[in-house]
Amino acid sequence: MEQMKKSSHEDKTIESAMIFDQQTNDHFPNQFIWPKDHLSQTSTEKLNEKVIDLQGFLSHDKEATLHAANLVKESCISHGFFQVVNHGVDLDMLALVQEHGHAFFKLPLTEKLKCKQKEGSVVGFASGHAQRFREKLPWKELLTFEYHENGPDEVVAEFFNAMGTQYKETGLIFQKFCRTMNKLALDLLDLLEISLGVDGHNHNYYRKLYDDAVSIVRCNHYPQCNKPDLTFGVGPHCDPTTLTILYQDLVGGLEVFVDNKWKSVQPHRDALVINIGDTFTALSNGKYKSCLHRVSVNSLSPRLSLVFFLCPKGDRELKAPQELVEKDGKKEYPDFTWGEFLQFTQKNHRADENTLQLFTKWLLTSKNHNA
Ligand SMILES: C=C1C[C@]23C[C@H]1CC[C@H]2[C@]1(C)CCC[C@@](C)(C(=O)O)[C@H]1[C@@H]3C(=O)O
Ligand SMILES: O=C(O)CCC(=O)C(=O)O
Numbered sequence: 001m002e003q004m005k006k007s008s009h010e011d012k013t014i015e016s017a018m019i020f021d022q023q024t025n026d027h028f029p030n031q032f033i034w035p036k037d038h039l040s041q042t043s044t045e046k047l048n049e050k051v052i053d054l055q056g057f058l059s060h061d062k063e064a065t066l067h068a069a070n071l072v073k074e075s076c077i078s079h080g081f082f083q084v085v086n087h088g089v090d091l092d093m094l095a096l097v098q099e100h101g102h103a104f105f106k107l108p109l110t111e112k113l114k115c116k117q118k119e120g121s122v123v124g125f126a127s128g129h130a131q132r133f134r135e136k137l138p139w140k141e142l143l144t145f146e147y148h149e150n151g152p153d154e155v156v157a158e159f160f161n162a163m164g165t166q167y168k169e170t171g172l173i174f175q176k177f178c179r180t181m182n183k184l185a186l187d188l189l190d191l192l193e194i195s196l197g198v199d200g201h202n203h204n205y206y207r208k209l210y211d212d213a214v215s216i217v218r219c220n221h222y223p224q225c226n227k228p229d230l231t232f233g234v235g236p237h238c239d240p241t242t243l244t245i246l247y248q249d250l251v252g253g254l255e256v257f258v259d260n261k262w263k264s265v266q267p268h269r270d271a272l273v274i275n276i277g278d279t280f281t282a283l284s285n286g287k288y289k290s291c292l293h294r295v296s297v298n299s300l301s302p303r304l305s306l307v308f309f310l311c312p313k314g315d316r317e318l319k320a321p322q323e324l325v326e327k328d329g330k331k332e333y334p335d336f337t338w339g340e341f342l343q344f345t346q347k348n349h350r351a352d353e354n355t356l357q358l359f360t361k362w363l364l365t366s367k368n369h370n371a
């Protein structure tokens with residue numbers, strides 16, 4: 001049985017990758033077609049999100065920090081999404097990471113399959129998640145790996161080395177990308193803490209929770225699609241993770257659900273997209289929204305996005321600061337570990353817009369069962 005599962009697992013990935021390469025105009029594969037109620041919600045408006053200048057905050061200017069914190073607070077209470085500029089991340093380095101990302105997805109399938117995703121793990125190469133799901137497949141290929149903040153520097157480089165010494169340079173470039181993103185993510189946690197007004201009594205409360213963080217890093221490649229109105233690059237979802245930092249090319253396609261409408265996000269070459277994930281919603285005691293977003297594809301060109309999902313180490317107990325709970329008079333979420341939540345998204349529930357609510361229910365039921 002195990003052997004059968006493995007071969008069908010690989011076949012599904014090959015089948016999906018070939019669909020992307022050999023798509024025809026007359027037949028669109030059913031498994032990639034999304035339900036009409038999703039497809040009918042077209043996005044017509046542009047999102048006028050806050051583009052927050054981090055320069056003053058990063059240089060510890062008190063007034064600029066408070067200004068940035070207020071803009072963050074407004075965006076996160078409303079829909080959990082903003083963009084940042086003057087973030088301190090080198091744009092040439094980001095362009096180089098994009099180049100290596102594109103080069104990876106251009107590799108022959110046999111090369112990409114060297115690091116194919118194993119069952120139950122987010123790490124590795126996948127195509128359309130065809131080995132995990134049977135329907136509503138996303139029109140994307142993806143490469144995912146982990147970044148251990150305090151792990152040996154080579155962990156990411158090793159991931160690529162394992163594919164062959166010819167990927168050594170790619171590994172080093174992604175390693176540098178991860179280190180840079182991790183630093184910015186922790187700085188943003190400090191800004192979020194200030195915006196929530198918990199920096200006084202609980203200074204570095206959030207930063208401390210992310211000691212020894214084990215984050216998820218993903219390169220999404222969305223191939224050009226002949227029937228873009230029948231599918232999604234990623235369907236509607238909230239990231240279950242804590243905080244997402246995303247660098248996109250100028251193709252466009254990312255959409256955010258705000259004021260009951262899907263609105264398109266304007267790409268900016270010098271900006272990074274930031275969105276709140278489910279885990280931070282819980283850590284803010286429900287004050288900050290986990291951003292509901294999706295990706296549409298297009299018939300003209302492929303799109304690439306580089307995504308850093310900040311995650312704590314798996315066994316760290318996560319809870320909102322007591323100060324917030326007392327201010328709100330109610331604890332909105334049970335304590336949990338990211339390990340429990342990640343496993344829920346890999347084994348029990350495909351992450352979508354309801355993940356946090358379903359996870360909370362699942363957790364309380366399973367804890368009552370074990371009580
Ligand atoms: C914890 C995670 C699960 C996903 C990758 C990270 C954060 C985002 C999640 C995801 C992208 C949300 C949409 C559905 C999903 C299945 C996907 O399209 O890739 C999710 C990821 C996953 O389960 O691999
Ligand atoms: O590619 C994008 O713009 C968004 C990708 C995304 O939402 C995800 O991978 O969770």
Ligand SMILES: [Fe+2]
Nearest residue numbers: 237238239293
């Ligand atoms: Fe996402």
